[in-house]
Amino acid sequence: MRLTRELSVLNAMEPIVIQLFEDRYLKERTLVCDCKRCQLDILLLTLNQLPPKYTSTQEGEAYIKALYLNPQFQSDILKVLTQSVQVIENRPNHP
Numbered sequence: 001m002r003l004t005r006e007l008s009v010l011n012a013m014e015p016i017v018i019q020l021f022e023d024r025y026l027k028e029r030t031l032v033c034d035c036k037r038c039q040l041d042i043l044l045l046t047l048n049q050l051p052p053k054y055t056s057t058q059e060g061e062a063y064i065k066a067l068y069l070n071p072q073f074q075s076d077i078l079k080v081l082t083q084s085v086q087v088i089e090n091r092p093n094h095p
C-alpha cells in the first residue's frame with residue numbers, strides 16, 4: 001500500500017479543526033493540560049466525530065478558506081471540539 005500519491009486527497013476538516021483548536025484553546029491558554037499527547041487526543045476525538053469533507057490538495061486552499069469563513073460551520077465544529085476538550089481533560093491518556 002502506498003501512503004503517498006501524486007494526486008492527493010485532503011480532508012478539509014483537518015486544517016480547519018487544527019486552526020480552530022489553536023485559535024480558541026492554545027492561544028487563549030485555556031487547557032488544563034496542553035501537552036502534545038492531550039492536544040493530539042483532542043484533535044483525533046474531534047475529527048473522528050465530524051464527517052470528512054474531502055478535496056484535492058490542488059483546490060484545497062480556496063475550498064477550506066470558504067468553509068472556514070462560514071460562521072454556522074465554525075460553531076458546529078466548536079461544539080464538538082469543546083466536548084472533546086472536556087472528555088480528554090476529564091480522562092487524559094496519561095497519569
Ligand SMILES: [Zn+2]
Nearest residue numbers: 033035038092
Ligand atoms: Zn496532557
